[in-house]
Amino acid sequence: QVIKCKAAVLWELNKPFSIEEVEVAPPKAHEVRIKTKEYVQYNPSETKKNLCGGSAVKNLPANTGNVEESVLSSSPGDKVIPLFIPQCGKCNVCKHPEANLCLKFQLKEPRGTLNDGTCRFTCRGKPIHHFLGTSTFTQYTVVDEMSVAKIHADSPLEKVCLIGCGFSTGYGSAVKIAKVTQGSTCAVFGLGGVGLSVIMGCKAAGAARIIAVDINKDKFARAKQVGATECINPQDYEKPIEEVLKEVSGGGVDFSFEVIGRLDTMMSALLCCQEAYGVSVIVGVPPHAQNISMNPMLLLTGRTWKGAIFGGFKSKESVPKLVTDFMAKKFSLDQLITHVLPLEKINEGFDLLRSGMSVRTILTF
Template sequence: MATEGKTIRCRAAVAWKPGEVLSVEEVEIAPPKAHEVRIKVVASGVCHTDWAYLHGAGKGMELRPFPLVLGHEGAGVVESVGADVTRFSPGDKVIPLFLPQCGECECCLSPKTNLCKANWAKTQQGVLADGTSRITCKGQQVFQFLGVSSFAEYTVTLETNLTKIHPDAVLERVCLLGCGVATGYGAAVNVAKVEKGSVCVVFGLGAVGLAAVMGCVGAGAARVIGVDVNPDKFSRAREFGVSDCVNPRDHGRPVQDVLVDMTAGGADYALECVGDVDVMRSALESCRSAWGVCVIVGWTELEEMKLRPFHLLMGRTLKGTYFGGWKSVTDIPRLVEQHLAGQLKLDEFVTHTLTLGEVNHAFQLLAGGKSIRSIIKM
């Protein structure tokens, strides 16, 4: 492309300080260095984690350096590649990944985990392998959220944080596989390993929770109960296969007690998709003793979860998951192909399609419980 090797001026939504609204600015995106790829971002989902890192910085979330460009659920097209990049070419459709897969570290070589150590600490601090970002604005470095920054018209990622997908993929939909849908779906099928005929409870009916519901239903669960404090989400949850909807605010006792009664002893599987430590405890205690499995899917970093060891000693299992257990580079293209084959819902998650200039409105919709997933179309 004509821009290869040159700095690209484009627009990005910059978070200058924690807690402040994003500002759409002209930024400079430097050319990719060795083992890096520059992408023309086509679309990005707006994930609750983006909102949480902006408004929960230093509270429930670790404080990342600012200014930064948020966004980690994107899809786009390769614009150019840096030296020694062999797996990508200009024009390839790709999904950037906040979770790398280098294929060489002990985690990548183990079937027991999907985690990867490649440049992990650096991308968590908003920089690439050399300790700098490729984004500048008004003469200063702008950090890249989780090494991605998809709230920009262009971005640069490490090749280990990128996967090539089927050329027929609709980028405005498969971007959801960069985080939310893949995480919730994988939590059910990879981590909980939901069995046919089982009873499941899903806490939180946003995009991640509905994806978990989709995984439970796909695995053959006989009953899926959805729990949320926002009853406006119940009709859509039923469309995904939820059989019963429970609003904890409608009951004068702990919701786990309600669920244990509803299931004659507790659920076989409970998936917490909120990121609230009190809800995590409720999820664990809603599981059946002896064999119930609780999977923590929702994200929080600094808060502490309290539990009674008795609930584990009686045979319950408490597990956590990151990105749904998927080996990112190799598994996400397979999920794209499942979607293309009609086996994986994506359209049904999208409630709003907005422009980059409307990103703050997308956050308002999310925080107000008015959206499942908003897509920012560049």
């Protein structure tokens, strides 16, 4: 049956969300309709262009939503987390042991639909597009079976929702993509929710020094709480930040992470790495339709420049394992959650995020 429920709908780019009543069609074959319980927003310093008017929201009107959320399955009662990167298990990428960018993923060419090319939302008689196959600013949503992961029945939804995107992206960038080593020195550019998660991953991997870099000094205390050993504000120096980092690390850091999405900081993160063996990972989403120029000698000497989405984790199989690790107290998520708001205050939540006053905001339903 069709379900009528409350949802936040984005009718125009760069405009506030509107709370509407939407109609949610029943799932088709290989789809799941789920009831949303809690939801966490992106940090705008990392990915605001995707939610507030960028390339990932090009089909409007759209029932847009982040993928960092915890939900309760509407039929069997299972707790699940929707996945913005699906895992079909059949394509060449899914079969590759080190890759996770399933060929069903819609980020490069978002269609605003489920896998069969159609939508499940209607509002005011108009079809409402899906956001990256999830759409979770709504009391009910429909996702493809390959885009949902069942999690531990006792997991606290208000915390493990972070594992749906931001935490896993940062944590995995350190432990899985960079493969941070025991006793190493790391530099993390950008101290939003994902950047803090990178720091947590570096600490878990045994890094001896974790240098946090940001122009907002208000973020330094929290960065140290999650594992940073020192914090640097580039505005405090007259020389480029990469030179500062090379000096304080004795020639260059072992691992660096760009978690902002700026071309200039991507270059700084690469340049601050030890030229013979440093590894730099791009985590932040870069500006749309912009390119970066670099001298190939920066890599020929031995540096490695890498990138990955969702921390390189295969979504459907890795998310349940990460939730289990959380339940086993292998990491904490408390320091990443700063605000809790009802769905009706969604626009206030985005204001908090844009102002830098929050790390992660949970929306409740």
